[in-house]
Amino acid sequence: SQTIHQWPATLVQPVGSPLSLECTVEGTSNPNLYWYRQAAGRGLQLLFYSVGIGQISSEVPQNLSASRPQDRQFILSSKKLLLSDSGFYLCAWSTGGITEAFFGQGTRLTVV
Amino acid sequence: ELKVEQNPLFLSMQEGKNYTIYCNYSTTSDRLYWYRQDPGKSLESLFVLLSNGAVKQEGRLMASLDTKARLSTLHITAAVHDLSATYFCAVDMLPSNYQLIWGAGTKLIIKP
Numbered sequence: 513s514q515t516i517h518q519w520p521a522t523l524v525q526p527v528g529s530p531l532s533l534e535c536t537v538e539g540t541s542n543p544n545l546y547w548y549r550q551a552a553g554r555g556l557q558l559l560f561y562s563v564g565i566g567q568i569s570s571e572v573p574q575n576l577s578a579s580r581p582q583d584r585q586f587i588l589s590s591k592k593l594l595l596s597d598s599g600f601y602l603c604a605w606s607t608g609g610i611t612e613a614f615f616g617q618g619t620r621l622t623v624v
Numbered sequence: 625e626l627k628v629e630q631n632p633l634f635l636s637m638q639e640g641k642n643y644t645i646y647c648n649y650s651t652t653s654d655r656l657y658w659y660r661q662d663p664g665k666s667l668e669s670l671f672v673l674l675s676n677g678a679v680k681q682e683g684r685l686m687a688s689l690d691t692k693a694r695l696s697t698l699h700i701t702a703a704v705h706d707l708s709a710t711y712f713c714a715v716d717m718l719p720s721n722y723q724l725i726w727g728a729g730t731k732l733i734i735k736p
Binding site: 558563569602610613616 | 666
């Protein structure tokens, strides 16, 4: 069966510090991978998605970036965090002909 | 502009009552997904509706899809406290098979 791992679960970082969130998927090949952000009490905002190694599509211009160095690994990064980067970050994957997404446990990021 | 609108955004109801959450969308799509999110947690896939007239049921929840009306409903029968959560609908962003357009979510509180 497929599983998705996302870490860390919580993170408190100072403004201006770098960020690296990692997500890995097991049990499937060539998944579509996604990074979402959710502000408190709000809906989901798609940040990045990837349909293959090295292929990244950005949905929202910001100081975040994503990379996919391996087929089942997706990384969200920032060189310098802003207060507005605080939120709940969710990694997800989908595969095949439908877009049903399966989510990781999420990372709650607080920038102070 | 592609939109997915949920109604209501907030619902407080008594246990034992029935209610319906509505999801309207503006794009041409025959694929719709319902998710549940508990407070502070990630999203869990509930239903995948892949054709006009599709109906899925799980326990006290039943979802249906009318692609001609661009409307999906999530019906709650004899609500129980454990169903308290935020419910999201999402629609495939055709012709892409990679992206979902998300509703804002319906926060459901069921009181004993």
